[in-house]
Amino acid sequence: MRQLKGVKILLVDDEPTILQFLELGLQNEGFEVETAQDGMSGIMLAKQFQPHIAILDVMMPGMDGFEVCRMLKKSGNIAVIMLTAKEEVEDRVKGLTLGADDYMVKPFSFEELLARIHARIRNHFPNLLGEVVMGAFRVDDRRKEISYENRVLELSPTEYELLKFLVINHGLVLSKATILDKVWGYDFGGEENIVEVYIRSLRDKLNDKEHKLIRTLRGSGYRVDLT
Incomplete structure (x- = not known):
């Protein structure tokens, strides 16, 4: 979609199949996408890539999504969408407390994720909509x-x-x-x-x-x- 050209999205998930599926889908929508399979790689990549939105899996070995969220939020204006395999109120509250802007439970529809991304762009980066x-x-x-x-x-x-x-x-x-x-x-x-x-x-x-x-x-x- 033309109005989304130039919007950068960082995907951090330790499941390669999910990464590939989301990367291809988001690229087809016109987004610039970079991926990482662990938290520390995601943090390092974010410094170079400067994404507008980060989509983070909660459960990852080593540095989990909560810690990645906390560090990204300290580094600048970035919208964070957290992904989790289970709908735990405690996890959702923890993520939102650390600065997460949205929360999605796996499995989810790609259309719903797009809607959430659009909402984040409207709220955080309205000028990118053209x-x-x-x-x-x-x-x-x-x-x-x-x-x-x-x-x-x-x-x-x-x-x-x-x-x-x-x-x-x-x-x-x-x-x-x-x-x-x-x-x-x-x-x-x-x-x-x-x-x-x-x-x-x-x-x-x-x-x-x-x-x-x-x-x-x-x-x-x-x-x-x-x-």
């Missing part, structure tokens, strides 16, 4: 749509990329050269004045007649000011 709200702007990269004051703007593909770049970098002065490089590409062979043409069109569509939204700083470039 929609960002900044001031009166809503940028939805999944639909390639930008809304301003709850009105979807009719934009060409280039207008979309230009306005997205300006909005995401709001408050910064962006030169024509920088805009050409980031929006049109470093190998663009046209004139810098193309930026002025597109800025004029965006102002019309934003009803920014007084240039208070997209400001021109003479000799420097453009800046979007959010209110």
Whole structure:
């Protein structure tokens, strides 16, 4: 699924068949996946891989899933889903106390796991879903749509990329050269004045007649000011 591109998931389980099944399934959904078969390997891999979500088996030889969870939660912003072979209230409470964000009992359906992963992404990493709200702007990269004051703007593909770049970098002065490089590409062979043409069109569509939204700083470039 396109909106999930770039989401990293770490799987830690000592059962190779489960690891392989989950790895293939999650990769088919568009996730980046790394696997480990023991807790210590999982901890070391997490430092390098920097996953958004860790799916941990509770019962593993050596370092169990509880300890892995505790250490991962200390290391940064990572969502943890615990897996267990039995539904023990005591285990669930222990995992949640250590910082686990969700708990699943084996056997479970892959569809349910996906639903739990989506929930964790929405709660922990909403920007990864492709929609960002900044001031009166809503940028939805999944639909390639930008809304301003709850009105979807009719934009060409280039207008979309230009306005997205300006909005995401709001408050910064962006030169024509920088805009050409980031929006049109470093190998663009046209004139810098193309930026002025597109800025004029965006102002019309934003009803920014007084240039208070997209400001021109003479000799420097453009800046979007959010209110």
